[in-house]
Amino acid sequence: MTQPAVADVLVIGSGASGAAVSWRLAGLGASVICLEQGDWVDRERLPKNHVDWEVRGRRFWAANPNVRRWPADYPVGSEGENPVDIYMYNAVGGSTIGFAGNYWRMAPSDFKVHTLDGVGADWPLTYEELAPYYTINERVIGVAGLANDPCGPPRDTLPVPPAPIGRPGELLADAYEKLGWYWWPTEQSITTAAYNGRPACDNRGWCTFGCPQKSLSTVDVTYWPPALEKGVELRTGSRVREVLLDATGKAAGALYYDGDGGVREARAKVVVVAGGGLGTPRLLLMSASASHPDGLANSSGLVGKNLMTHVQSFAVGKFDEAVDGWQGTWGGTVSTRQFYETDPSRDYLRGFIMSGCRGWSPLNLALQVAPWGSGHHDALDERINHEIVMYLCGEDLPEEANRVELDWEHQDRFGLPGVRTHYALGDNSRRLGTDMIAHGHQVLDAAGASSVRDFGLSPIWGWHLLGTARMGTDPRTSVVDGSNQAHDVPNLFVVDGSSMPTSAAVNPTHTIQAVALRAADKIWEKRRDWTA
Numbered sequence: 320m321t322q323p324a325v326a327d328v329l330v331i332g333s334g335a336s337g338a339a340v341s342w343r344l345a346g347l348g349a350s351v352i353c354l355e356q357g358d359w360v361d362r363e364r365l366p367k368n369h370v371d372w373e374v375r376g377r378r379f380w381a382a383n384p385n386v387r388r389w390p391a392d393y394p395v396g397s398e399g400e401n402p403v404d405i406y407m408y409n410a411v412g413g414s415t416i417g418f419a420g421n422y423w424r425m426a427p428s429d430f431k432v433h434t435l436d437g438v439g440a441d442w443p444l445t446y447e448e449l450a451p452y453y454t455i456n457e458r459v460i461g462v463a464g465l466a467n468d469p470c471g472p473p474r475d476t477l478p479v480p481p482a483p484i485g486r487p488g489e490l491l492a493d494a495y496e497k498l499g500w501y502w503w504p505t506e507q508s509i510t511t512a513a514y515n516g517r518p519a520c521d522n523r524g525w526c527t528f529g530c531p532q533k534s535l536s537t538v539d540v541t542y543w544p545p546a547l548e549k550g551v552e553l554r555t556g557s558r559v560r561e562v563l564l565d566a567t568g569k570a571a572g573a574l575y576y577d578g579d580g581g582v583r584e585a586r587a588k589v590v591v592v593a594g595g596g597l598g599t600p601r602l603l604l605m606s607a608s609a610s611h612p613d614g615l616a617n618s619s620g621l622v623g624k625n626l627m628t629h630v631q632s633f634a635v636g637k638f639d640e641a642v643d644g645w646q647g648t649w650g651g652t653v654s655t656r657q658f659y660e661t662d663p664s665r666d667y668l669r670g671f672i673m674s675g676c677r678g679w680s681p682l683n684l685a686l687q688v689a690p691w692g693s694g695h696h697d698a699l700d701e702r703i704n705h706e707i708v709m710y711l712c713g714e715d716l717p718e719e720a721n722r723v724e725l726d727w728e729h730q731d732r733f734g735l736p737g738v739r740t741h742y743a744l745g746d747n748s749r750r751l752g753t754d755m756i757a758h759g760h761q762v763l764d765a766a767g768a769s770s771v772r773d774f775g776l777s778p779i780w781g782w783h784l785l786g787t788a789r790m791g792t793d794p795r796t797s798v799v800d801g802s803n804q805a806h807d808v809p810n811l812f813v814v815d816g817s818s819m820p821t822s823a824a825v826n827p828t829h830t831i832q833a834v835a836l837r838a839a840d841k842i843w844e845k846r847r848d849w850t851a
Contacts, residue, residue, distance in 0.1 A: 334413015365529030443801030482651030596784025634759030636768030644678025
């Protein structure tokens with residue numbers, strides 16, 4: 320094997336965090352190689368480019384890799400009292416290529432859950448330390464919204480205005496006013512006006528099926544073009560087998576399979592693992608060795624532990640009037656964090672958001688409410704364009720029993736193990752979720768819905784896979800420190816949602832990217848250490 324050149328930084332994974340850390344480091348002057356086991360998305364194959372987009376969205380584009388089965392995917396099993404329905408993509412851009420783009424900042428209290436409430440863990444950094452990186456990310460992404468939601472400190476003006484809230488947003492805002500609760504336009508990673516060479520959203524809706532015109536700020540159209548211009552070398556079809564160590568115990572690079580199955584090596588002074596809540600613990604556990612028998616960077620025994628998914632549900636209101644639910648961004652109406660903080664009068668800790676959405680797409684709705692047979696069309700006609708959906712998301716506290724493990728019984732096409740998740744809702748999550756759904760009903764009733772249905776608390780949606788290589792100050796109770804640097808391996812960094820000690824109660828992508836940008840700066844500040 321020819322000895323490869325040594326880069327400054329090797330990044331494993333090209334998703335939300337891998338793209339951000341690669342872009343930032345290259346801009347600072349580092350030479351960066353990024354390995355991605357998937358490939359660029361063929362934008363001609365995006366479901367929304369085709370009239371049968373809903374069928375394609377459930378097959379070729381399915382968010383669960385066990386259904387989709389792209390060549391880059393690996394098997395994911397789900398076990399436990401409440402098995403997780405995994406949503407993840409292995410491609411340039413990672414799971415952002417299939418997201419809806421709700422882009423929240425966490426609140427200051429989210430960084431000190433243990434101090435405030437005696438549960439979970441405190442982050443080894445504060446909101447104030449992360450705030451400048453939130454701002455950078457908003458500018459790169461082109462976040463749409465109205466700054467200064469009263470749930471957080473003052474902020475800079477956002478790059479583009481909020482999406483039109485439409486009739487669904489108007490009805491929900493009226494409901495919040497009746498109930499005496501505050502509301503705010505939902506922030507989204509969608510260009511509602513022309514921005515950085517991308518056009519304004521034309522409000523065709525159902526964003527998770529792909530945005531043909533690139534208004535949805537997926538990582539492949541935001542971070543990766545400028546990262547490549549800055550000199551990042553992105554190697555697609557590169558399935559990493561293990562992180563390599565040198566004779567001194569430092570990370571030296573990675574072994575990976577190329578698209579033809581050949582084993583190749585990438586070497587670097589610093590290694591950044593950015594594989595997400597499942598991919599990162601998978602790689603660390605696969606990288607076990609004599610010096611790290613339980614997996615790389617796993618002296619704490621916590622790699623793969625403390626899996627968090629959020630407590631999630633939907634409440635759906637049926638309205639007698641047409642609500643134009645087909646027009647507009649999927650999540651671009653109004654939201655509230657009225658019940659976000661711990662309230663001693665409730666029987667649980669922490670809180671939740673309620674975020675208004677348009678109605679379901681036709682096939683989704685038909686599969687939910689329209690029985691096959693003579694009543695099918697009547698049931699569909701009664702509800703299509705007459706429903707408003709509320710996305711409900713609550714904080715999921717970390718529990719060691721919720722975990723990710725290697726699954727050697729089910730392997731990928733190169734003989735590497737899949738993973739199994741084990742998950743059960745905790746008592747606090749159940750109580751929180753029950754109250755969250757009740758509040759969703761209350762809002763829709765106040766908005767004038769003639770009936771309300773909800774999705775309950777199960778199945779568990781695996782959109783947000785967090786916490787499986789947590790950060791902290793104590794090597795006994797965490798995997799990486801406050802700079803995302805592994806306690807056990809000095810030049811190894813874990814930079815993705817797996818490093819989040821707690822989940823907050825908001826969509827995590829914005830925070831994941833802000834943390835990645837900050838980690839890049841920390842790596843650059845210590846660059847002299849890597850050549851010592």
